[in-house]
Amino acid sequence: MTCRNYKDLMMAYLDNEIDDEQKRAFEEHLASCTQCTRELKEFEKLKQLTDNVKLIEPEDRIWEQYWGNVYNRVERSLGWILFSVAAILLTIYGGFELIENIIRDQTVGMLLKVALLVLIAGLAILFVSVLRERVYFWKKDRYRDVRR
Amino acid sequence: MSSFCEDETIAIWSCRSGSREAFEAIVKRHMKDAYFIALGLVGNHEDALELSQEAFFRAYRNIKQLSSEGKFFPWFYQILRNLCFSHLRKRRLRQADSLDEFKENNIQVQAQDLFDPGVVAERNEDKDRIWKAIGQLDEKHREVIILRHFRNLSYEEISKILFCNTGTVTSRLYYARKRLKEILDREKGGR
Numbered sequence: 001m002t003c004r005n006y007k008d009l010m011m012a013y014l015d016n017e018i019d020d021e022q023k024r025a026f027e028e029h030l031a032s033c034t035q036c037t038r039e040l041k042e043f044e045k046l047k048q049l050t051d052n053v054k055l056i057e058p059e060d061r062i063w064e065q066y067w068g069n070v071y072n073r074v075e076r077s078l079g080w081i082l083f084s085v086a087a088i089l090l091t092i093y094g095g096f097e098l099i100e101n102i103i104r105d106q107t108v109g110m111l112l113k114v115a116l117l118v119l120i121a122g123l124a125i126l127f128v129s130v131l132r133e134r135v136y137f138w139k140k141d142r143y144r145d146v147r148r
Numbered sequence: 149m150s151s152f153c154e155d156e157t158i159a160i161w162s163c164r165s166g167s168r169e170a171f172e173a174i175v176k177r178h179m180k181d182a183y184f185i186a187l188g189l190v191g192n193h194e195d196a197l198e199l200s201q202e203a204f205f206r207a208y209r210n211i212k213q214l215s216s217e218g219k220f221f222p223w224f225y226q227i228l229r230n231l232c233f234s235h236l237r238k239r240r241l242r243q244a245d246s247l248d249e250f251k252e253n254n255i256q257v258q259a260q261d262l263f264d265p266g267v268v269a270e271r272n273e274d275k276d277r278i279w280k281a282i283g284q285l286d287e288k289h290r291e292v293i294i295l296r297h298f299r300n301l302s303y304e305e306i307s308k309i310l311f312c313n314t315g316t317v318t319s320r321l322y323y324a325r326k327r328l329k330e331i332l333d334r335e336k337g338g339r
Contacts, residue, residue, distance in 0.1 A: 008318040011325075015296065017303045017318075046329050050297045053278050054269040055187060062197065066179050067172050073205040074168070 188294030191263035
């Protein structure tokens with residue numbers, strides 16, 4: 001084995017994740033390799049320094065409120081979904097009512113009525129086109145189940 | 149241990165049927181791990197709290213993607229790390245934008261390091277240096293350091309969470325520690 005092979009063993013040795021046979025083999029290598037011995041000592045020092053770093057435990061209040069905060073997000077997302085669905089339905093209903101009133105209104109000129117109908121037709125074509133494209137790419141997307 | 153796993157399997161099964169009580173139990177079981185891992189990845193208390201809670205919310209929303217026999221934490225960890233890394237990328241972009249603005253106005257600034265040493269217990273110069281150096285590691289290396297040193301996970305546990313073999317964990321740890329040492333040496337030399 002070369003020194004490179006012993007590098008992985010060095011980490012396992014350092015973290016006590018090594019079996020007896022590997023440990024013996026690594027210690028034999030250390031006895032004959034000054035470079036690995038020096039590197040191991042440096043890593044031991046670094047490990048000791050890193051192990052000394054402890055992170056502050058937040059106050060109990062934070063843990064007591066933790067689930068409540070997660071639950072609020074769940075509840076609010078449901079609220080937003082209901083709000084959005086209702087807003088879309090009301091907008092569509094209001095839009096149709098408005099258009100119907102304009103079309104039936106005898107005082108509104110024919111040109112405006114035609115322009116309005118053309119505008120609606122254009123929007124409908126755009127909507128169907130974008131929707132069809134989205135569905136097509138979604139079906140072809142091999143990575144759609146991969147979390148981004 | 150088997151009862152812990154059985155409990156979790158039952159809790160996941162209940163969550164998939166819409167039980168919030170079961171999800172509450174899962175959140176309470178893993179919230180500290182989630183918070184401290186997020187803290188290690190993003191470096192400050194407020195972001196860690198926000199991102200770990202958001203990760204639980206997203207896990208709840210997508211719980212049906214987890215098979216009832218699947219282990220919750222490795223699956224949840226993928227959501228958490230993706231959220232944290234995406235947050236860091238956005239933060240870097242924001243910093244880059246603000247640096248450009250400052251440069252345009254000829255104002256001398258240094259890149260803000262948001263790895264807050266205030267979250268380290270019983271601070272001293274060495275601990276602050278290590279914490280700042282961890283913040284300078286790249287994402288792949290930082291996560292193995294955090295999982296090993298701050299959550300005390302075994303190589304086996306880390307390999308399950310990262311969906312890789314223990315050989316990869318060992319190798320990543322080697323390069324992560326080597327890089328950490330280089331950063332510390334460079335900063336020591338620069339002082």
